Amino acid sequence: MPIRSLFPDLEPLLPRVSKPIQYVGGELNSRVKDWDCVAVHWALMYPDAYEVGLPNQGVQILYEVLNERVDALAERTYAVWPDLEALMRENGIGQFTVDAHRPVAAFDLLGVSFATELGYTNLLTALDLAGIPLHAADRDESHPIVVAGGHAAFNPEPIADFVDAAVLGDGEQAVGVLTDLVRDWKQDGRPGGRDGLLVRFAATGGSYVPRFYDVDYLPDGRIAAVRPNRPEVPERAVKHTVMDLDRWPYPKAPLVPLAETVHERMSVEIFRGCTRGCRFCQAGMITRPVRERSIDTIGSMVEQGLRATGFGEVGLLSLSSADHSEIGELAKQLADRYEDDKVSLSLPSTRVDAFNIELANEFSRSGRRSGLTFAPEGGSERLRRVINKMVSKDDLIRTVSTAYAQGWRQVKLYFMCGLPTETDEDVLEIAAMSHDVIRAGREATGSRDIRCTVSIGGFVPKPHTPFQWAAMADPETIDRRLRRLREAINADRSLGRNVGMRYHDGQPSLIEGLLSRGDRRVGAVIEQVWRDGGRFDGWSEHFSYARWVGACASVLRGVDLAWFTTRERDADEVLPWDHLDSGLDKQWLWDDWQDALGEFEQDDCRWTPCFDCGVCSNLGTDIQIGPTGRPLLPVLPR
Numbered sequence: 162m163p164i165r166s167l168f169p170d171l172e173p174l175l176p177r178v179s180k181p182i183q184y185v186g187g188e189l190n191s192r193v194k195d196w197d198c199v200a201v202h203w204a205l206m207y208p209d210a211y212e213v214g215l216p217n218q219g220v221q222i223l224y225e226v227l228n229e230r231v232d233a234l235a236e237r238t239y240a241v242w243p244d245l246e247a248l249m250r251e252n253g254i255g256q257f258t259v260d261a262h263r264p265v266a267a268f269d270l271l272g273v274s275f276a277t278e279l280g281y282t283n284l285l286t287a288l289d290l291a292g293i294p295l296h297a298a299d300r301d302e303s304h305p306i307v308v309a310g311g312h313a314a315f316n317p318e319p320i321a322d323f324v325d326a327a328v329l330g331d332g333e334q335a336v337g338v339l340t341d342l343v344r345d346w347k348q349d350g351r352p353g354g355r356d357g358l359l360v361r362f363a364a365t366g367g368s369y370v371p372r373f374y375d376v377d378y379l380p381d382g383r384i385a386a387v388r389p390n391r392p393e394v395p396e397r398a399v400k401h402t403v404m405d406l407d408r409w410p411y412p413k414a415p416l417v418p419l420a421e422t423v424h425e426r427m428s429v430e431i432f433r434g435c436t437r438g439c440r441f442c443q444a445g446m447i448t449r450p451v452r453e454r455s456i457d458t459i460g461s462m463v464e465q466g467l468r469a470t471g472f473g474e475v476g477l478l479s480l481s482s483a484d485h486s487e488i489g490e491l492a493k494q495l496a497d498r499y500e501d502d503k504v505s506l507s508l509p510s511t512r513v514d515a516f517n518i519e520l521a522n523e524f525s526r527s528g529r530r531s532g533l534t535f536a537p538e539g540g541s542e543r544l545r546r547v548i549n550k551m552v553s554k555d556d557l558i559r560t561v562s563t564a565y566a567q568g569w570r571q572v573k574l575y576f577m578c579g580l581p582t583e584t585d586e587d588v589l590e591i592a593a594m595s596h597d598v599i600r601a602g603r604e605a606t607g608s609r610d611i612r613c614t615v616s617i618g619g620f621v622p623k624p625h626t627p628f629q630w631a632a633m634a635d636p637e638t639i640d641r642r643l644r645r646l647r648e649a650i651n652a653d654r655s656l657g658r659n660v661g662m663r664y665h666d667g668q669p670s671l672i673e674g675l676l677s678r679g680d681r682r683v684g685a686v687i688e689q690v691w692r693d694g695g696r697f698d699g700w701s702e703h704f705s706y707a708r709w710v711g712a713c714a715s716v717l718r719g720v721d722l723a724w725f726t727t728r729e730r731d732a733d734e735v736l737p738w739d740h741l742d743s744g745l746d747k748q749w750l751w752d753d754w755q756d757a758l759g760e761f762e763q764d765d766c767r768w769t770p771c772f773d774c775g776v777c778s779n780l781g782t783d784i785q786i787g788p789t790g791r792p793l794l795p796v797l798p799r
């Protein structure tokens with residue numbers, strides 16, 4: 162049956178809302194397929210505003226992969242701002258896709274990509290606007306299957322009540338598996354109804370269906386055990402790993418946004434995974450092993466993507482892009498090729514060493530020489546040993562001196578506050594470091610016009626990392642340390658006035674910590690916050706700490722906000738995500754946590770022998786790094 166577009170109802174409301182263009186769709190490279198010609202319909206959601214959601218690589222990849230199938234279609238939906246939400250409620254308009262403005266409720270699946278847990282309340286808004294029951298248990302066959310993905314899905318327990326399934330890891334192949342299952346189940350006459358389909362999902366071992374697992378608690382509030390409650394369901398759900406990125410060169414034709422977005426460039430992922438072993442970094446841990454894309458594929462993707470979009474900037478993405486084994490050759494060849502076209506190239510994550518300045522120089526050949534960002538993360542040498550960020554202050558000063566000497570005028574340094582074992586003194590060392598950076602820059606250039614920005618984020622311990630057992634610092638401690646740091650930076654006016662300081666206060670981090678390491682009991686908190694008006698919690702102007710604290714106090718019993726956040730866990734505690742397999746051995750993570758407390762560093766397995774984190778042996782994989790021996794960038798006709 163054809164599905165009616167909601168656009169005729171929506172259009173008259175658009176002049177009354179902010180940035181109406183974000184709801185219109187029709188971007189270059191967007192697709193609208195015939196509803197009746199395919200068996201499986203996916204709505205893909207990024208649970209934030211269009212300006213943040215549109216550039217998301219994960220959604221763009223799945224959108225293309227699914228739309229290339231003859232038996233499926235995919236459309237996108239984003240969180241609507243509160244002004245439109247109010248009008249949609251007033252006028253009875255449901256959550257819609259931006260591609261064909263079809264109602265999300267009509268799709269077979271709603272796939273939601275969570276880069277951060279602060280998007281959870283936006284999921285509830287979308288479900289409610291769509292007319293989909295908030296609780297998975299209340300849905301029937303007429304409702305879409307709600308599937309969570311993205312990094313936050315590695316602990317989906319806080320949203321276990323609201324999602325039907327969660328998929329861990331790489332999505333390219335996983336969405337194909339789910340599409341096949343839905344298509345076959347529909348063709349078979351929907352045996353077993355909604356539960357029948359979810360059993361098929363869970364039985365693959367690659368989809369976690371929370372309702373098929375029971376959680377028992379100990380009298381002290383900790384989890385006693387999580388067990389499957391059906392025989393077909395495995396003890397643990399395993400993450401998906403795409404082993405040959407060259408076979409999945411997506412996105413081929415990235416979407417070109419209509420409205421302003423946070424990134425307006427073409428992004429090519431040059432490798433996936435990271436083995437540097439920064440102990441706070443969930444992305445680095447859960448995306449192992451390292452898998453490089455070959456430089457000929459990268460070259461083709463850049464060429465094809467630029468033709469398809471007309472973008473003037475290309476970002477070479479990964480968790481530590483300078484670690485690609487052929488990055489030097491890649492940088493030189495891309496810079497040679499695009500110098501005349503004024504296409505600028507960027508490498509978002511920059512390591513602290515001279516080689517990276519060379520790379521940055523190559524990349525800036527055809528564009529602006531604006532700023533360089535380095536991430537020492539911890540203020541003191543001791544703290545950097547704790548977090549396994551092997552950067553010395555001397556390295557940093559040497560590197561920034563080189564950068565300033567070669568014409569870079571702005572350096573940004575990124576740190577975290579609230580790290581395990583951190584003291585006020587560790588944080589205050591950031592002030593001394595920033596002063597030394599300004600001194601070094603003045604010496605290298607002979608100019609006083611040197612800028613350095615110190616940017617500080619709150620540390621949030623994440624599941625599947627060595628810091629998953631750590632206690633968070635309370636927001637008052639974080640705020641006091643940051644106040645003292647500001648005073649220390651400004652104590653020397655001649656240096657301090659050239660140092661900018663940007664930071665967030667500690668409260669949003671604490672709530673992110675609750676949502677990251679929470680269990681199923683946190684679902685009631687999310688729902689209460691949402692009922693109290695919580696929306697767009699990742700935006701400081703919408704976030705309300707009082708609302709979260711109030712909801713915790715009113716719905717949690719026997720445990721509280723501090724229990725979930727500022728409490729250190731023991732070795733024997735069952736963690737809410739222990740039944741979700743990221744490939745990492747829990748014992749290895751624990752040993753690495755003990756090494757952190759002992760201030761011992763762990764090498765990178767790219768360059769040293771395997772230290773047996775478990776990923777390769779558990780998942781039957783291996784790191785894949787070059788050089789590949791493949792030809793370099795193909796010369797394509799212009």
Ligand code: SF4
Nearest residue numbers: 766771772773774777
């Ligand atoms: S198993 Fe060994 S080689 Fe594989 S990611 Fe872990 S440490 Fe590296």
